[in-house]
Amino acid sequence: MAGSTARTAANLVSVHRNTAALFFSKVRAVIAAHQELAMADAFDGPVEIDESYFGGRRKGKRGRGAAGKVAVFGILRRGGRVFAQMIADCGRATLVPIIRRKVAPASVVYSDSWAGYDTLSVEGYEHERVNHDEELVADGGRHINGIENFWSQAKRHLRRFNGVPKESFPLFLQECVWRFNTGTPREQLQSLRKMLRRRMIS
Numbered sequence: 001m002a003g004s005t006a007r008t009a010a011n012l013v014s015v016h017r018n019t020a021a022l023f024f025s026k027v028r029a030v031i032a033a034h035q036e037l038a039m040a041d042a043f044d045g046p047v048e049i050d051e052s053y054f055g056g057r058r059k060g061k062r063g064r065g066a067a068g069k070v071a072v073f074g075i076l077r078r079g080g081r082v083f084a085q086m087i088a089d090c091g092r093a094t095l096v097p098i099i100r101r102k103v104a105p106a107s108v109v110y111s112d113s114w115a116g117y118d119t120l121s122v123e124g125y126e127h128e129r130v131n132h133d134e135e136l137v138a139d140g141g142r143h144i145n146g147i148e149n150f151w152s153q154a155k156r157h158l159r160r161f162n163g164v165p166k167e168s169f170p171l172f173l174q175e176c177v178w179r180f181n182t183g184t185p186r187e188q189l190q191s192l193r194k195m196l197r198r199r200m201i202s
Contacts, residue, residue: 027192028171034195035174038181043077045107045126048144049099049117050074051090052151054173055164070169075102076147081181084150086170092116096123110144150180 053069073095074084083102087094095116100123103109108126111117120127128142154176158164164172182188 025168025171027196028175030195030199031178031192032171032174035178039081039083039102039177042102042104043075043080043083043107044104045109046078047103047107048076048078048110048147049095049103050112050144050147050151051087051095051114051116052155054155054158054169055166070166072173073098074147074150075099076150078146082147082150082177084154084173084177086173090114090116092119096120099123099125110142112144150176153180 051071051073053071055068055070071087071090072084073087073090074082075098076082085098087098092115096119099109099120103125105124106126108128109117109120110128110130111120113129113131117127117129130142130144154173157176157179158172161172178191179188182191
């Protein structure tokens with residue numbers, strides 16, 4: 001799980017690639033279950049929120065609603081951890097319930113100017129917007145560079161797999177979240193060993 005593909009791992013340990021792929025899938029399932037427990041509590045601000053799109057190689061519309069892409073919503077607590085989940089769409093009816101569940105009331109929430117966030121002030125949050133057409137980092141720390149850094153890291157990691165099936169994408173996504181939240185490769189290895197030991201004991 002050091003970022004290698006199942007095909008590479010299979011070659012290294014001389015097993016069939018399907019055996020390696022099944023093992024990797026089971027490990028990702030353990031990571032996803034761990035993430036569900038670890039991320040159960042709501043973030044208390046300040047937080048950054050954003051959506052991004054993964055995969056899809058067909059030509060066509062870019063950005064929100066791009067053809068063949070998977071939509072993902074993310075929340076990052078500044079100086080802390082990130083939460084991300086696959087979503088069906090980026091409409092207000094989809095995003096706001098997630099924000100209510102994952103962000104504590106009265107928190108400072110930083111976002112871009114997407115209309116799906118228009119009601120956050122009414123929801124009881126201190127909402128700060130960033131207009132990417134005019135600014136990258138505004139006065140007073142108004143930016144979403146942290147969550148955008150997570151998107152960049154996640155896409156760079158997933159690119160090496162040369163496409164991830166949509167049905168498997170949630171597990172790959174949670175692996176990216178875990179990697180981002182856990183720290184160095186050594187810390188990731190220690191965390192993974194603990195998870196697998198607990199799984200074997202239970």
